[in-house]
Amino acid sequence: MIVSPEPKRRAYREAGWWGDKTLADLFFANATRHPDRLALVDAPNRASIAFGEPARLTYAEMRDEVERLAGALLAAGIDKDDVIVVQLPNISEFVALYFAAATIGAIVSPVAVQYRSHELSTIFDIVKPRAYVCGTHMHHADHLGVARPLLRGDVALMTFGPDAPEDAVDLSNAQAKAELLRDYIDKTKVDADDIFTICWTSGTTGMPKGVPRSHNHWIAIAPGTYQPSGLREGDVLLNPFPLINMASIGGVTMSWLKVCGTMVLHHPFDPQVYLGQIAMERPQFTIAPPAILNMLLQDEALLAKVDLSSLRTIGSGSAPLAPAMVRGFQDRFGIMVVNLFGSNEGMSLVTGPDAVPDPFERASYFPREMVLEPMMGGAAAPIAQTRLVPPEGGAAITEEGVAGELQISGPAVFESYHDAPDQTEAAFTEDGFYKSGDLFEIAGGGRFYRFVGRCKDLIIRGGVNISPEEIDQLLGGHPDLAEACVFALPDPIMGERIGVAAVPRGGAAVTLDDITRFLREQDLAVFKLPERLFEFDSLPRNVTNKVMRSEVRDMALAMLEGAD
Numbered sequence: 001m002i003v004s005p006e007p008k009r010r011a012y013r014e015a016g017w018w019g020d021k022t023l024a025d026l027f028f029a030n031a032t033r034h035p036d037r038l039a040l041v042d043a044p045n046r047a048s049i050a051f052g053e054p055a056r057l058t059y060a061e062m063r064d065e066v067e068r069l070a071g072a073l074l075a076a077g078i079d080k081d082d083v084i085v086v087q088l089p090n091i092s093e094f095v096a097l098y099f100a101a102a103t104i105g106a107i108v109s110p111v112a113v114q115y116r117s118h119e120l121s122t123i124f125d126i127v128k129p130r131a132y133v134c135g136t137h138m139h140h141a142d143h144l145g146v147a148r149p150l151l152r153g154d155v156a157l158m159t160f161g162p163d164a165p166e167d168a169v170d171l172s173n174a175q176a177k178a179e180l181l182r183d184y185i186d187k188t189k190v191d192a193d194d195i196f197t198i199c200w201t202s203g204t205t206g207m208p209k210g211v212p213r214s215h216n217h218w219i220a221i222a223p224g225t226y227q228p229s230g231l232r233e234g235d236v237l238l239n240p241f242p243l244i245n246m247a248s249i250g251g252v253t254m255s256w257l258k259v260c261g262t263m264v265l266h267h268p269f270d271p272q273v274y275l276g277q278i279a280m281e282r283p284q285f286t287i288a289p290p291a292i293l294n295m296l297l298q299d300e301a302l303l304a305k306v307d308l309s310s311l312r313t314i315g316s317g318s319a320p321l322a323p324a325m326v327r328g329f330q331d332r333f334g335i336m337v338v339n340l341f342g343s344n345e346g347m348s349l350v351t352g353p354d355a356v357p358d359p360f361e362r363a364s365y366f367p368r369e370m371v372l373e374p375m376m377g378g379a380a381a382p383i384a385q386t387r388l389v390p391p392e393g394g395a396a397i398t399e400e401g402v403a404g405e406l407q408i409s410g411p412a413v414f415e416s417y418h419d420a421p422d423q424t425e426a427a428f429t430e431d432g433f434y435k436s437g438d439l440f441e442i443a444g445g446g447r448f449y450r451f452v453g454r455c456k457d458l459i460i461r462g463g464v465n466i467s468p469e470e471i472d473q474l475l476g477g478h479p480d481l482a483e484a485c486v487f488a489l490p491d492p493i494m495g496e497r498i499g500v501a502a503v504p505r506g507g508a509a510v511t512l513d514d515i516t517r518f519l520r521e522q523d524l525a526v527f528k529l530p531e532r533l534f535e536f537d538s539l540p541r542n543v544t545n546k547v548m549r550s551e552v553r554d555m556a557l558a559m560l561e562g563a564d
Contacts, residue, residue, distance in 0.1 A: 016378020017411035018216040024102035030260040035060035040092045041264040051137040051161040055092045069100035071177030076169045080105035082130040090267035093160045105190035109198040110244035136161035199344040210418030211344040221412035222254035223372040228352025229313040238286035240266040246342045282310035289545045297328045320473035327359040346413035365448035384410030400442045403452045407433035459488040480508040487553040500530035
């Protein structure tokens with residue numbers, strides 16, 4: 001049974017979580033207030049990853065580009081509620097295209113630049129787009145060649161970049177259609193409740209699921225980043241995550257929209273370019289994967305060359321944070337690391353320095369109730385209602401130390417998967433809570449949640465549940481490991497044992513004894529110690545930079561078979 005969203009929507013509006021403004025309305029208001037403020041900055045290596053020289057756009061210049069692209073979409077036959085699949089890296093055109101689509105009420109479905117025909121054909125079948133947008137040049141990718149055979153029927157091909165093919169709409173050189181746009185806006189109502197994006201779940205197996213989010217869904221989740229991170233009017237934000245998911249859109253882009261700041265783009269992740277942008281653009285906020293922050297803190301030679309003094313806060317997540325890393329940035333540089341946990345569906349747990357000053361607690365815990373001020377006005381209130389329920393079902397968990405699936409409801413949570421009623425029904429409880437698939441436990445005297453792992457990733461050794469993320473988190477502080485990941489190995493006696501995939505740092509020789517000795521020093525229970533070591537050159541990651549634990553496990557099992 002799918003619960004009707006209408007009563008909740010009314011309540012969200014009354015509380016100020018939702019409103020009547022679209023994202024385009026908010027952008028144009030910013031451009032009117034601060035036309036000469038710098039809005040967007042391309043990465044300095046843009047030409048080497050895509051095409052064209054890096055752009056630096058003021059809000060007035062970006063407004064002109066948004067309106068030009070909106071007119072170009074209309075002239076190409078794109079209308080309200082039409083889906084546009086976009087496959088671009090983080091370049092200024094991508095951001096402008098988002099707000100051009102928002103202006104006319106079109107729906108952007110962004111996909112990873114790494115996707116090829118397998119993923120694209122599935123996505124096209126699900127959303128049935130009216131257009132596909134890519135660049136004419138992309139380092140190590142031929143998006144035109146891959147996508148063209150899939151563009152059947154009335155799907156328009158649109159491109160940015162030089163040498164546009166004759167059968168494509170050349171968005172880089174399309175002329176402004178001011179009168180067409182003006183007439184369209186006069187006749188067409190774009191509502192803040194309309195769907196604005198369809199993003200994709202990042203699972204590594206099974207059918208992808210499209211996650212529709214309205215303008216109001218994005219507006220509701222925005223305070224979850226800019227408030228705990230202490231962002232201020234006009235701040236500079238460095239955005240290294242692809243513009244296709246919650247971290248980049250909900251975390252950085254929405255915060256940029258709120259504070260009318262400058263967004264500095266970066267993609268794909270290159271540590272040298274990234275650190276150079278911190279030095280040149282002087283951001284007050286950025287996000288970074290935990291592995292990068294661990295690496296930076298442990299590289300004294302690199303730290304000596306980097307000026308981090310502009311940064312006040314760094315958001316990090318997608319994997320457990322090492323407490324030593326969070327404390328290191330705070331003690332050495334006065335930089336507060338904000339612990340972020342989210343998903344495209346609208347999961348939002350955030351631990352900022354005001355709510356949790358202690359860096360060790362901030363690395364490990366999330367407040368059970370996150371009280372924020374809604375972006376559209378209204379009194380501060382919890383952004384979500386949450387509860388823990390045993391994975392096999394039953395009453396909500398109230399005691400500490402018992403793992404349960406986190407279920408969540410609130411104005412930032414999506415309402416259904418795109419054109420997938422069976423998947424939607426499986427994802428929600430009868431009373432409308434989203435079943436996250438993430439295991440947490442109550443901790444800290446009842447004040448916090450502590451992440452335990454994914455329901456499907458638990459290691460069950462001799463009937464005892466073991467969280468792989470807990471061990472990963474501790475191994476993040478090992479001085480000789482660049483990264484590590486533990487996983488389940490089949491065992492005829494214990495059911496499962498623990499394997500560890502390790503990437504040594506700088507050619508260091510690391511043994512299983514070294515790893516278990518380190519974990520014993522952290523006072524980890526003996527039954528949680530890894531029992532087999534697999535050395536990797538690097539760990540496989542998906543497009544959102546998460547380690548693909550199931551793929552690591554498959555590779556390790558293949559190593560065992562090869563050794564037999």
